[in-house]
Amino acid sequence: MNSEHFGWKPLSRRDISTRDVTLLEGVSDHLLLPLKTWLADYLRDSSEVMGRVALQLHVALDTPDPEKLVETISVKERSHLLDAVDAALHLDKGLWWELDVTGPERAMEAGLAPWIPDYRWPKGSKVAAVERLDDMLADAGSAFEVDWRQRCLRRRVDATVTAAVEQAxxxxxxxxxxxxxxxxxxxxxxxxxxxxxxxxxxxxxxxxxxxxxxxxxxxxxxxxxxxxxxxxxxxxxxxxxxxxxxxxxxxxxxxxxxxxxxxxxxxxxxxxxxxxxxxxxxxxxxxxxxxxxxxxxxxxxx
CATH class of the missing domain: 1.20.120 (Four Helix Bundle (Hemerythrin (Met), subunit A))
Structure with missing residues (x-):
C-alpha cells in the first residue's frame, strides 16, 4: 500500500497543491535501478511470460535470462522498460488467476488497527509483487500506475475521477x-x-x-x-x-x-x-x- 493511501506527502511538498506536482514521464534516473530489479524478479518466475515479453519488444535472446533481457531493453531505450512491464502484467495469466479466482487471504491481524486490511495477498504472490510495483511508481513520482482492471499500466489520473469512470x-x-x-x-x-x-x-x-x-x-x-x-x-x-x-x-x-x-x-x-x-x-x-x-x-x- 503506497503512502498516497494515507494522504501523506513529503514535508517539503505538503503546502503544494496536487495540481502543482509534475509527474515524471519515462524512466527517471532514480526509478531506473528499482524498476529493472523488479522486472527481472517478476519475469524470473515465468519463462513463458519472459519469452512473450521479448517477442513483443522484438528482443532476440540466446538464453532465457531475465537480467539479460531487462538490460538489453534498458540499453536500447529506457522507456521501453515501461512497455516491458506493461506487457508482463497483461500477458501473465498467473496474475489474472490470482485476481479473478484465488483471491486474497484473511489477515490474522485484521481488526487490531484501522490501517490493517481485513484481507491481504500472500507474500510471494504475483499480486503482492504488482502492489510493490504500484507503490514504487507512486513513490518515484511516475506518470504511470497499475491499471488493475485491464492488468497493464495506465497514465495516473486523480483517484476521484478514476472512481467515477470505473462506476460508469x-x-x-x-x-x-x-x-x-x-x-x-x-x-x-x-x-x-x-x-x-x-x-x-x-x-x-x-x-x-x-x-x-x-x-x-x-x-x-x-x-x-x-x-x-x-x-x-x-x-x-x-x-x-x-x-x-x-x-x-x-x-x-x-x-x-x-x-x-x-x-x-x-x-x-x-x-x-x-x-x-x-x-x-x-x-x-x-x-x-x-x-x-x-x-x-x-x-x-x-
Missing part, C-alpha cells in the same frame, strides 16, 4: 467506455479511437432511453430529439429551470460536434488531439452514468 464502466455501455479510457490513458494513447469509443458509449446508453424503438440511430439523432421534444424530458436536478434538459443537450452537442475524426475525407477532418480525447472520455462517463441511472428521464405528465 460497470454499466451496459461500459465496454465502449472502457475502450475509450484505455485508448486515452494507456501506454500508447490513440486519441481518435478514444473519442470514437466515447461517442459510442454515450450512444449505447442514450439511445435505449431516448429512442427505445431504434437500434441504428446516432448521437446526432438523440441530440435532435432532445432539442425538438425538450418539454418531454427532465433532469434529476431541477434547479431554477424545472429540470430543463438544455445543459445535457449542450454537453451532447459539444461531444458530437467535436468529433471531427468521424468522417475521413470530409471538410474539417483531422485526427483528434489528446486533450480532446481526455475531455471526451470524462464527459462521456458523466453522460453514461446519467442516462443509465435515470438522472435524464421523461417527464411525468400524469
Amino acid at each position: 464502466i460497470s454499466m451496459d455501455a461500459g465496454r465502449h467506455l472502457e475502450a475509450a479510457w484505455a485508448a486515452t490513458y494507456g501506454r500508447h494513447p490513440d486519441p481518435s479511437k478514444a473519442y470514437d469509443e466515447a461517442v459510442r458509449a454515450v450512444e449505447a446508453a442514450a439511445i435505449p432511453v431516448v429512442l427505445p424503438k431504434s437500434t441504428q440511430d446516432s448521437l446526432g439523432k438523440v441530440l435532435a430529439h432532445l432539442r425538438d421534444a425538450a418539454s418531454k424530458w427532465e433532469l434529476a436536478i431541477e434547479g431554477r429551470n424545472g429540470g430543463d434538459v438544455t445543459p445535457v443537450r449542450e454537453m451532447i452537442s459539444l461531444l458530437w460536434k467535436g468529433h471531427v475524426a468521424r468522417h475521413p475525407g470530409s471538410p474539417g477532418f483531422r485526427r483528434q488531439r489528446q486533450d480532446e480525447a481526455q475531455m471526451a472520455v470524462h464527459l462521456a462517463a458523466s453522460l453514461v452514468h446519467w442516462f443509465t441511472t435515470g438522472a435524464i428521464r421523461r417527464r411525468d405528465v400524469g
